[in-house]
Amino acid sequence: MIASVAAPLLRFDGVRIETSGRAGSEARTLLEGLSFDVAAGEFVAVVGESGSGKTLAARSILNLLPAGVRQTAGRIELQGRDLSQLSAPEMRQVRGAQIGMVFQEPMVSLNPAMTLERQLAEGMQLHRNLPSDEIRRQSIAMLERVRISNPLRCLKSYPHEFSGGMRQRIMLASVLLLKPKLLIADEPTTALDTLSQREVLELMVELAHDNGAAVLLITHDLGLVARYTERAIVLEKGRLMESGFTDEILANPQNPYTQRLVASLPRGRADLVPPPDSAPTLLQVRQACIEYPGRPGIWRAGVPTQVVHGVSLDVRAGEIVAVVGASGSGKSTLGRAVLGLKPLAAGTISFDGIELAAMTAAQRKQFRRDAQLVFQDPYSSLDPRRRVRDIVGATLRHVDDLDAAERRARVQSILEEVGLSSFGDRFPHQMSGGQRQRVAIARAVVSRPRLVVADEPVSALDVTIQQQVLTLLQTLQAQYGFACLFITHDLAVVRQIATRVVVMSGGIVVEEGPVASVFAAPAHKYTRELLEATPSLEVAVLPRC
């Protein structure tokens, strides 16, 4: 697997990418002096967080940079040919036929207004002169290869009729039909759930091997890098930090940034202690059923869909329980119901022994103080028109025994604890995603709740920021002793933060128990599949190729 000394398939040589700096603003350098090689048939990862320039590097290969961004120095060579010197028609020959690209968002990467048959055939019609029934035959064969059942129906359908994972597979089919020598995959599975992610990547690796194609995998997920690639380069803020064989980089990172990245991966902790047996049960969920009302037709009322079905779980005071599942498993809905934000169709939820549905107004008010929620999306959970102080202090408005001065003091002290002491006057749009999430946590913790429900609080954050926020949450929990219901899809995070885990799928609980035992010996098939599909550095790596 050593890169041959002969001309590599792809070579970056001192590439610099800048914004063009029109209308008074200066040109900013987005990528500086990037040099690396990809040999034929090799699998290389480009690793970085947001702002690292990895997507720009990928797009510059095919000269698909966004408006206002240009490559100003360096060469990008495909088998010795400088791609930046090609004329537009020559570049169009290269695109698709020599180099194929798969994109991140399956929802917008296929034209919603065109049938899949036409979209699959487009590239073929352009680059190969084949009769249409031959194109059709090959399209069907490729769709079968990516395990789409009923390829004939698929051809006649539109993209919106398929799920995200299926669309990515169709996209793979479309790109690999042209048998390119290099496949660029720009975060191809970030928007998919863990099981689909695995399916799509395994398929991609298989197909690339079949065709002898090299793969350039752009990602932020070190687990995927470990599992699927041979060599990797690490970018931070537009600069190359480290490059080399994947195993070596991950086991023994030389560069401080790479070291930080590897250290930020969620890992199990030996010091996670479950609460003592004497701790009282704080939250009791019994046979909870939650429905979404159906869409009413013209003649009949809507048929409701069951989102959560017969779920029971307990949370004791001071305990951190993780609820794990894919999107659509009902875990977020359950989280909302626990706080009384979604009504139950059947079953009961009790807090401190009192059923939510039976609470008096005074009890409800107390409950609102005692149970808080941290939301997933840092961009949508803060009112854009309010300052941070007002956002954090909102819960305290309903607390009677604090006067205005005490409230202000509390808000300031919690802001200090989350490391945002001077941010009180700012607006959300002036802060980064990680900072906003810290505000969200401050807001949840300021009223000294006894239960915090955290709904995927770190899923939308970069890896290094993720670790910061997780650590913050754990510190606050240790200090204030609140119980936590931590909802997530990421098993690695569960291992770091929780003592007990509840696994959900399709609205029911499939397994639950202490984290260590469930992960070591999963009883249910779904849990096993999830564990196998979760790439991480600690799980034994399955043999590749």
Next chain:
Amino acid sequence: MRVWLRHAGSGAILGISLVGALLLTIAIGLVWMPYNPIAIDLAHPLAPPALHHWFGTDEFGRDVLSRSMLGARISVLIALATVAVAITLGTTLGLLAGYLRGWTDRVLMMGTDTVLAFPGILLALALIAVLGSSNGSIILALSTAYTPSVVRVVRSTVLSIREREFIEASRSAGDSALETIVRHVLPNVLPPVVVLATSLFGWAMLSESALSFLGVGVPPPAPTWGNMLSESRPYMDIAGWLSIVPGLCIAGTLLGINLLGDALRDWLDPRRES
């Protein structure tokens, strides 16, 4: 403010200048006009623009400049009143429909769909037929025609805000529905409403001119640019300026308002939603 001016393109500057000129004219007109706008002077009919009469005179010898100034005031007042009524009523109904959903929403939507099925001018005509031709009836007619658009815009904004997590956060902190609407929904609905208000102002002025042009708007002898245009038609070949001046006034004002509205929208959007 300075930040905004630096970012504002030439369009915004032009818009401010035009609107500023309009406001200045109206302000001056409140205290002084070159001639009495309704005074008839049969000695000097259809005089072309000259030193005595900058914009010339019409068929009754009335000074076109003075009439334009008074017309500006009348048109702007009618448009302002229309916008005030439509925005207030429309925002309230839109908030209710968007936040409460259910039957309230469905009834309000059927109502707005019905009103929207009539072309604005025709609806205004019909209402004026019923109410008679006066400033008040014009305002009422135009407000009725425009309120449904406001309701729709506010409703769709509320629907998208409703799904944002900070609304859920407000409820989970213990706020009542009313507190949530007032503290969180309303401030976030205001920016699109402000932009809509500027567009609405432009449409209202245009509609009022159109109605006056048709002869069912502001009754003579009160001048508005619309009825001045209408009265200019018989004399078009000999007194072209009578047709040009009022039209230029309308076009200039509308251009200014549109440019201002665009600049306002650009200022409010990307800054707030990073």
Next chain:
Amino acid sequence: MLGYICKRLLLTLPTLLLVAVAVFLIIRLIPGDPAVVLLGEGADAASIAGVRADLGLDRPLPVQFFSWFGHALRGDLGRSIVSGEPVGASILQHFGITAAVVLVAVTFATLIAAAAGLIAAWRRNTAIDLAVVGAATVVLAVPSFWLGLVLLLLFGLKLGWLPFVGYVPFSESAGQAVLFLVLPVVTLTITESGVLTRMMRASSIDVLQLDYVTHARAKGLSERAVLVRHVFPNAFAPTLTLVGLTLGHLLGGIAVIETVFTLPGLGRLMVDSVLARDYPVVQGCLLFTAVVYVVVNLLVDLCYPIFDPRVTAR
């Protein structure tokens, strides 16, 4: 697909019903005896009594409504006070002229807007984009009646190239009829292309940033193919909705243009009947234009899936 059509059809029925109720009530809002209102002040007692019986004014209001509605469904909208002609026939005749001008103008305006908006978005922030946006902004500010007057002044009076007053029906002389319609059509085309262009440009800008456009380019497609096959259908869909709304409204509301060019169209009919207090005609026009608006929007909704297949799934 069939489900989508049926659903759309059924949804329009309540609106149509409400529209009819609204039209019915507007006339009842006029103070005074409706029969006198409908016949005019100078009518004699016998006619008044006859109309009262016709309208069943002593019967409860809902019954009156259904009787009127029933007549309307059969095409009987009463007779004009001024001319005595049946309202329905008069409306259709005037509508023909309005429709001719509107359909041609909106078609041209849509074609111009689709092309200009797409190209402006494609070449965003260049000279051509600024020119298109500038032109659209200016056009939006110019009132249609003033533009009509100016064009009339220029091409009709000063240059004498085109006739400008009145109308010659197609049945008499097609060539002449077309000449008379050129100026009104040009005026309306210019006026409507402003807002349509801006809409098309805005949605094209949005679409151009989406991944499937980059994907199409990454396949090696030429810019032309990308624009025509991938950008246009998706960007046009919102503009199509706007075209529908515009068409629906204009078919009833180009009163000002008809006034400027003295065309006997539907708008002019409405204005004249309002000024003359000819209430049966007012009522008939209102009902007719609202129905046309609803039908046009229905047709547009039915065409929408061509550009955005996702709507049938909802």
